[in-house]
Amino acid sequence: xxxxxxxxxxxxxxxxxxxxxxxxxxxxxxxxxxxxxxxxxxxxxxxxxxxxxxxxxxxxxxxxxxxxxxxxxxxxxxxxxxxxxxxxxxxxxxxx
Numbered sequence: 001x002x003x004x005x006x007x008x009x010x011x012x013x014x015x016x017x018x019x020x021x022x023x024x025x026x027x028x029x030x031x032x033x034x035x036x037x038x039x040x041x042x043x044x045x046x047x048x049x050x051x052x053x054x055x056x057x058x059x060x061x062x063x064x065x066x067x068x069x070x071x072x073x074x075x076x077x078x079x080x081x082x083x084x085x086x087x088x089x090x091x092x093x094x095x096x
Contacts (some may be wrong), residue, residue: 005057013053017046 029038059066
């Protein structure tokens, strides 16, 4: 496993979110009374994108607990309360 937690593409994607924020804040959103609220809403949306990109590192580090974007869905999840140790089972293997 690489010492890098994010791939080059993930780093580029994170950089693009910063570029997008700067463009939106500087050139798209007006400077009227609704500016702060509008920027706050967009900031929240961009943070959601960033969280999904960063979650890729967690999915690679803990493949039994988290899935990669576009990967196989988890059939069952761990429960924090009961300590269930169910693992990832690709849907294709469980069907048919």
